[in-house]
Amino acid sequence: MVNIDDLKKSHDIRGLIRLLDHGNSDIQWHAADALGNMGEPACDPLLRLLDFPKVNVRLGAIDALGEIKSPRSVDNLIRKLKDDTDDEVRWAASIALGQIGDPRAIPALEEALKDDDRYVRYGAIKSLEMLNWTPSDETSRAYALIALQDWPAVRKLRSAAVRPLIDINKDPNPVTRTKIVEILGEIGGPDAKKACERALLDRDPGVRWKAVFACKRCGVDTDRIPVILADRPRTIPSAFGAAVLNLFFFGSGYSYIGKWWGILVFLCYVGVIIIIQLNWDVLFPYMYTYPFTAVFAVQTYYMVKRMPDM
Template sequence: MPLLQFPSIRQADVAALKEAGDLPGLIRLLHDRDPKIQWQAADALGSLGTPAIPLLVRELDSRHVAARIGAVEALGAIRDWRVVPHLVDVMEHDHNIEVRWVAALALGNIGDPRAIPPLLSALRDRERYIRSSAATSLDRLGWTPANETEAAYRAIALQDWDAVKQLGTAATSPLIERLSDPDPKTRALIIDLLGVIGDPLAQQACEAGLKDPDDQVRWASVITAKKCRVPVAQIPWGISKRRRTGQNPWAAAILNFLFIGLGYNYLGYWWGFLVFMSYTSILVLAQLEAGPFLPYLIAYPITALFAVQTFYVAKKMNDL
């Protein structure tokens, strides 16, 4: 028999806890490491109805994402109008996208029309998952767009790009707002759509696309520039003003000046750390022979040359 023997962990009997109406026990299982147990516990809590609401609402403040998701799903299954304000607060303020996503879906499942105004606001959310779930819930609640602008927000949220094209200039402003989307593919697609629609109001948005940090978005802006009435001579100037990305050349140069090799490692060269270790070893041996200061006086003029070279390597890598 081995000296250390870990006890096997028995899977909780969710059905038994549900049969006994053990709400605290089921709440604890929302924190279980097994996603299957978490889902079963949330399903069981949702089936137990209104008695579970106080504990589930309290769980919305849990530090654990899985527990918050389970609580939201259970509250959506209970379908009690009293939890709508709590779910709206989660949808608008939770720091986790998945939690906000499931909260928006739960609001549609409950069926309370009071959720329509916050869901309408969520159609303009920066995250596409939130926009999509908000549009889905609005459809469940029987909401219909009051005008073409609202229809455009709904179509964009559902990524119904054919419907967006058909709405024409009514979709221009909603599309421009979505240029803040964190996904570069979505931003590039929006630039293409603005070019297809051909609204003069999109000119500034296309000019802004030329400055996008992502190359795919910039290229889409170049292709669309003429349709957006951006002067051809302005295209190179706009691209030159883009926000730069990548490693900082100054940081790489300083690292190589002080600790030669670490600057290369900072730029992604795996052998940079080996250079640093070799430099450190030589420096220590030299200090044992010549004292602590003379090796630095000899080394720094040499590392300064490498610092200058590293600066230009980093500048070229990042197209600065």
């Protein structure tokens, strides 16, 4: 029977450290909390655990070091924040640096605002706030607001937010990438336009779908959209997405589901629209094609539903 209180009263640092690798997660975290109350005597043994192969042990050591708040652990925690391959360990290191409150951590925490993982970025900005950090310019402010996921405030920065948004668009979470593409489409500009085009190749269908509308707002030529989509990594297509694409950009829905002739259908569709515009001076020729394309949108929806992969 494990009695952490007894180990704590007897200052058994070795015994508590062994419990960081216990099979029960509650015991792990109680042991880490007890080590955090040990103060400086536990610091050196905990620092030696920062490169331990098991993630839960590294996390427990970092949590305890954050409670001890020894300035001696700052450099090692900065190294973990920069170099550890585990997202959760980098997140824990960012939080611990804020708890310690040493200004030496500020440059590393600023760099962590560009981390791929949104939790690491959030931990970094919260720690920077604890260190009374303020952004040096609008670009730094954009990284901070993205880390907080304060999207309305990011929008207000306009062009200053474009480069930070592009940098963070490698986030593995598709919800974050979708929001970034949406904002880039609203801001516009050459860099945003290129980023929206690249988003058409995203592995997530939701991001690609949002990128279609972002590309239109950024001024990407309509006939380029299905061409770029045709080069995307292949995934299981969305029946609804293919149907909507064929409704508004007839032919592109077929390209989306991998039909090589979809681009030919789309180009013919664009040609018909141009002919109508030139010969009949119709203000919105697309409106007259929707009853026709709606039929094919329904057909596309059920076509995708019948595909073997679906």
